[in-house]
């Protein structure tokens with residue numbers, strides 16, 4: 231049986247009268263790409279924050295790599311977080327540092343006793359992994375949006391995470407660069423043996439990257455399956471999501 235790296239059951243989260251998550255069930259299996267689709271404000275970020283222990287659920291269970299996240303003391307939680315790579319929407323590179331320095335930063339903070347040669351090798355390996363070794367001495371301001379996104383992904387990979395979380399990986403990119411990023415997401419899983427959750431409203435991204443797709447609607451996952459299975463649905467909320475995306479892209 232396939233190993234579950236994330237196991238969420240009956241997860242509920244409200245903010246006052248706003249019931250954002252109303253009983254979410256979800257699994258991420260080792261090695262897969264799981265796409266989480268949903269309109270703005272449906273609770274995708276809240277879900278991810280619960281996965282990394284930045285928010286706590288009101289009810290239900292969220293296990294990551296076999297550990298109940300809300301039960302972990304801070305020290306253990308921090309150890310778990312090192313196994314989860316979080317690729318932010320805006321890449322969040324440090325503008326005053328070169329690409330090399332941006333990549334060294336999480337290493338020097340989190341991995342003790344690395345020699346300079348070992349550090350250099352890790353930096354060069356992940357840059358090669360995202361196809362941007364040639365930019366090693368450049369500043370972020372000299373890179374395109376797509377390149378910055380790649381470097382952001384490389385910086386996440388440098389700590390050898392087991393799980394990757396991509397938050398809107400294609401937001402703000404032109405269609406060709408979107409396709410390149412989608413391909414990179416697939417290559418990352420193959421090369422680094424990661425398991426990934428991809429949060430998006432971009433259906434092309436969902437189609438290209440998702441081994442499985444889930445749609446968050448009204449606080450629960452109302453549909454799960456391959457892209458084709460999910461969008462075969464007659465549910466008008468799913469159909470309108472599909473129509474809107476393809477009319478507007």
Ligand SMILES: Nc1ncnc2c1ncn2[C@@H]1O[C@H](COP(=O)(O)OP(=O)(O)OP(=O)(O)O)[C@@H](O)[C@H]1O
Pocket residue numbers: 245248250268269270271272273274275276277
């Ligand atoms: N800490 C918080 N306190 C109060 N309300 C919150 C908090 N975090 C999120 N919310 C609310 O929960 C709802 C879901 O927010 P969330 O950020 O998860 O949406 P999302 O699906 O990620 O949207 P988007 O695609 O626009 O990023 C929103 O109405 C938001 O205002």
